[in-house]
Structure formats: C-alpha cells, structure tokens
Amino acid sequence: MSGKIGIGFLGFGFLGIMSTLYLGLMWAPSVAIDAFESPAAQRIFYWHVPSAWAAFIAFAILFIGSALWFFKRSPTGWRLHVAGAEAGLATGLMTVWSGTIWGSAEWGTPWDWSDVRLNTFGLLTLLALFLVLGRRSQPDGIETRDTFSTFGLFGFVLVPFTYIATRIWVIRHPGPVVATGSGGSLQSDMSLVLLIGAISFTIFIIGHILTSMHITKLEQRVELLQNKIDRSD
C-alpha cells in the first residue's frame, strides 16, 4: 500500500516539477537586463532553489533516520536513513548541476572552492553519494548500519553550517531570496512559480522517500526469507 502511495506522490511531484520547469522557462517574467551578468541563465533558479529545498528535507530525513538507528536501533530509522541518502543524492545532484550551469554563465566558473556555502552543500551531496555507494558495497549488517548512520549524523552538522554560511560568508553565491525575514525580493509571479516548484519538489521528495523505504523493506523481507530457506536446508 505504502508503495502505491509513494508512486502516486512521485508521479504527482514529477508533473509539478515539469510544470515548474515550463512556467520558469516560458512564463515567469525576466529579470532586469542589468540585474545579472547573464539574465537568461537566472531562470534556472526556478529549478535550483526548489531542488535545494528538497535536498535539505532529504538530508533532514537522513539525519532523523541515522539518529533513530544509532540510538534506538529502529529498523524504520534505517529505512529512513537509506531513503534520505538516496533522495538527498538525487536532489543534491539536481541542485549542484543546476548551480554549476548558472555559475558558468554568471561567474564564468562552474565552481568556487573558496565559497563556504557551495562547498558545504557539495560535501553534503558527496556524503549522500558515499552513503549510497558505500551501503551497496557492503553486506547488510549491524556494523554496516552503525558505521553509515554515524556518517549520517556527522553530515547533518553541515546542514546548519550551510544555512549559517548562506548568511555570513556570502562570497559569490547570492544570499537567500526566500525566508529572509524581510518579505523577500521577488515579484509575485516569480514567487508563485517558486512556490509551485517548492511544493512540487516537496511532493516528489515525499514520494521518493516512501518508495525507497518500501523497496528497502521488501529487500529486508527477501533477505529474511532467504535466511529462513538457508536454515531449513
């Protein structure tokens, strides 16, 4: 049942993301010609910001799952860890990829190693990649889960660090345009597209997490049944 709900959310979220992409590229108003070095490239922000938002949700799920496994040995916690890592990887790559395109157009370089925010977010994405690839390289077991949940907990320290970095160390990356506490700096049409994007990505990430948790649960069931067969032989 949870698998079908997850797929439903995924599908609905996907349609929303496609709509956001269409609205962002075709409908949303252009920024002032002198506002950016490359005003047309700014449209990628309708993809970049919601995907970063979704990535932070995924990393939060990863942290909660890691903590639940590490402190409570909760099987649901481990499934959340796995789902959070996979969703974090997917949305983190979306964010980094779209960011590098914008960076190339606006800054003339896809990446700036001296920018704290870029680096901490990139590291979070690498951590998600490490967790996904690492988990697949090991047999499932307590040692595997303990080790990777430790890294999941460590990684989440970077989330508030990234958030603070957004506000303190603005080197190249622009400061926040939403949740600034002063009403933001966007036109209403821009805000609407951004809102649709944020909602779509949120629905998509919920679907991703539900589906991933369902798959992990099925994998664990298969392993349990295989062990039962091994013991009965």
Add this chain to the structure above:
Amino acid sequence: MNMSDVLLAFESVEIRRGMGIVVSDFSLTISEGEVVVLRGENGCGKSTIIEAAARILPLEKGKVLHHQKVVIDSEGRRNTPNVPFGLTLQENGMVGSDTIAEHLSNMMSICKIKTNLAPVLKQYSLDHRVNDLISHLSGGQQRKVSVIAGLLPAMISKSARLILLDEPDAGLDDAAIHTLCEHITSLRLAGHSFLIATHDERILNCATRINDLKQDVEQTPPQGEVWQFPVVELTKSKNFIQNGFTYNFKTKSGFANNGIAGFLTLGILLSLVEPMELENLHGLKMGFALLPAFVAGLCGDPIVNLLRENRALDWWRANTAIPRAVVLPMVGGAVLTIISSYIFLENIEAIVVIVGSLSTLFCSLIIGFLQLTTNKLSRPQAVFIRLLTPILILPWSIVVTELTTYI
C-alpha cells in the same frame, strides 16, 4: 599464585554479526590455571567470542572483564586492559614486511619485557628463519609465528596471563600441534589461562573445561612439566607514534603511498605552467607551492593502509593503540614544500615549509581517521571513503589565501 583470580569474565554477553544475533546471553569465567576450549559447528560463534574477549567486536548486551576490569561493554566503553594478553586471530594479524624477530619483538614491547626467544623458535623449527620476512614464509610457518606471538605474554611472565587462541591448529603440522599442546599444558600448570576455539581433538584434550556455548563440561587435562620461566629483562613499550615511525621508515610505505603522489603533482604542475609565467599571480604561486604536500596528505595514513593486511589492524587495536604515521608525513610534507617553494616562489620561507608540512600531517591523519572509522565494515576497502576528502579543500584554500596575504 592465588588460583582463584578470574582472568576473563563474560557477563550476559550478546553479540551480533551481520543482522543475526550470533551469541546470546553468554556468560563464562576463566580463572588462573584454566584452559577453556570452545567447541561447536562452524558459525556457532566461537571466533565471535574470542574477538569479543579481545575487544575487537562490539557487544549488544553485557560486558567483558579482564582481571576484574571492564574492557568492553554494551554502552560502548572500551578500556585498555591493565595486563597484556595474548591473541592469535584466525587470520594471522601480521604484516608481511615484518621479520619474525620484529613481530615477536612488537609483542614483547607491548608486554614491556624482552627475552631470547631462540629456544621457543627452535621448538617450532623456526630458529633458522628468525630474520626472514613474514611474507617469505609458508602459510604453516606464518601460522606458527602467529601462535608463538599469542603465547608470548604467558611465556615471558611470572604472573598469570590470559591467552586467546582462535583455531591455532589451522595449517600447523602434527609436530607443531604436539609442541603447542605441550606449551598449553606447561603454561597452564604455571597458572596462565586460555580460551581456545578449535575442532582439533589433541587441543581439546588439553582443556580443563569444554564449552559448547551453552554449557561447560569439566575434564581432567594431561599432566606435564611446568613452564620454565626464561631469563628476561624489562624494557619500555613503544607508543603508537614510535611504532608508526618504525613501520613507515622500514617499509617506505609513506613514500609509496603519499610521497609519489606529491612528486607526481609537482611534475604535473610543471608540465602545465612555466613558473616564470606566474610572476604576478601570488595566490596561484603560493597554491602551487603548497599543493604537492597537500595532495600527499590526501592519500591518507600509509600505516593504516599497511596494517589492513591479514587483519594486522585488529591485532594492534586489540593489544594496544594502532600505530600511526606522524613523523615522516611531516618530514615528507616539508621536503615537498621546500622543492615546490624553490620552483614556484623562488625562495624558501620557513612559514611556508611549516604550513606544507602540517598540511600533509593533518590531511593524512584525518583521512586515516576516516579509514579507521570504516574498518569494522565487512569490506572496508570497498567503501568510497575518498568521496569525503573534498572537506579538506576549503580549509586548505583559506590557508593558501591567508598565507599569500601574510607573505
């Protein structure tokens, strides 16, 4: 000697391996002069118990005590035993680039005692190979060295010692098993205690108790001569930095693992730019001067890589602190920075050399720490730990910027 002293105690221990509970509610005490042999079919948990007693495996429940001191418990506490113990793992836990003498000397150093081991080596027909590298020995000979290292703490101590042997007979010939049985008996009569996992009937006969992980069965062991305590002298034990230095200096693993990467980086930089072209690009010049040392550090701790052979890392971790490379990475980082400073900065500033040296040290220690964190995984080499190394790039770039401004 007070024969009632307990050398090893398991209190309601539960241990997992993989997703399954292998050992549940296991309790056992071993007093001075006892030989307890664990017996059971493959996979029943014999090795798991030995490794838990050696503090290698974490506990789900309960605790393990050596000489009445908690050495590991389910709360995550992991204390170094006050009294050294002997350990022979199923894999030998030895580094191939050690000689027999060096490996046994490491064990004696941990015990802070040294003696002439020639008579013991002769009994195992190894006296003629004492200065041979372990990697040059046959599988059976390597096993003999591992068994002798396991027995050593008892052989060189007048007070009772705990010896943990996991399948010591595996790969040994009949003569060596016979000698081992004699040693177990004579050391038991001297008051030392053993916990042994085995299927070998000859070693089973040496037991005072046989435990199938559910219950103990007492038996009368054979009699023999009491162990003749050799002439010994006290020595200082080496710390993890000294042990790391010895390994690094002897094997040149720091050069192979880190140094070559540093020199390659220098070569690549030189192939890309003429140093003269960087005349006014001070930040870039400083970055190029410090890059080879930084890349050398990113290759990790060479000793951690070296000790992954045959579970030597676990052997060291069980017995004492894991050796770490500290001195030579600093020297290597300094050498690389001196060369690259001369090429790119055209002078050698002490502060730049110090920063280069420390960047190699800190990076290798941090990567080594990450490697050690993943060591308890089933396949630690298969994990993608290097994906996390970019965490070091930002601090390094900040240091380069600050140093450029300073100079």
